Amino acid sequence: MKDLLLKAMAKSLDLEENSFSGQFGDNPVMQVRFNFYPHSDRSGVTVLLQDEEVEGLQIVKDGAWITVPLIPRALLVNLGNQMQIMSNRIFKSPVHKAVTNTDKPRISVAMSNEAEVDKEIGPMEALIDD
Ligand SMILES: O=C(O)CCC(=O)C(=O)O
Numbered sequence: 001m002k003d004l005l006l007k008a009m010a011k012s013l014d015l016e017e018n019s020f021s022g023q024f025g026d027n028p029v030m031q032v033r034f035n036f037y038p039h040s041d042r043s044g045v046t047v048l049l050q051d052e053e054v055e056g057l058q059i060v061k062d063g064a065w066i067t068v069p070l071i072p073r074a075l076l077v078n079l080g081n082q083m084q085i086m087s088n089r090i091f092k093s094p095v096h097k098a099v100t101n102t103d104k105p106r107i108s109v110a111m112s113n114e115a116e117v118d119k120e121i122g123p124m125e126a127l128i129d130d
């Protein structure tokens with residue numbers, strides 16, 4: 001589909017139809033990201049750098065939404081579902097969401113790890129009760 005779009009855009013500017021696709025090369029980077037809030041991260045560990053001035057991250061604590069306070073330049077460590085599974089739920093993967101406001105831009109940077117795609121994970125044996 002993207003090839004059709006790139007060709008159509010090139011044609012609309014009276015360019016040769018492969019003008020744009022040629023610049024993307026033979027192995028262009030394709031990315032898809034599904035954003036849905038609220039969620040818990042699927043990661044092992046997520047490290048988040050929040051906006052220095054505009055809050056927005058909220059987590060569920062004791063059944064209520066609370067806003068995570070801003071600490072400029074602090075890295076927030078959030079555990080994801082994979083750590084919850086491996087720790088047999090001793091570590092929790094909190095449900096959270098990012099709420100926006102109508103007038104201020106907000107940026108956040110998230111970095112996370114996950115187990116290898118085909119790797120099966122499970123609770124550590126020593127953490128399982130009989
Ligand atoms: O923007 C935020 O503060 C949260 C981002 C987030 O939840 C995520 O990347 O998984």
Ligand SMILES: [Fe+2]
Nearest residue numbers: 039040041096
């Ligand atoms: Fe998240």
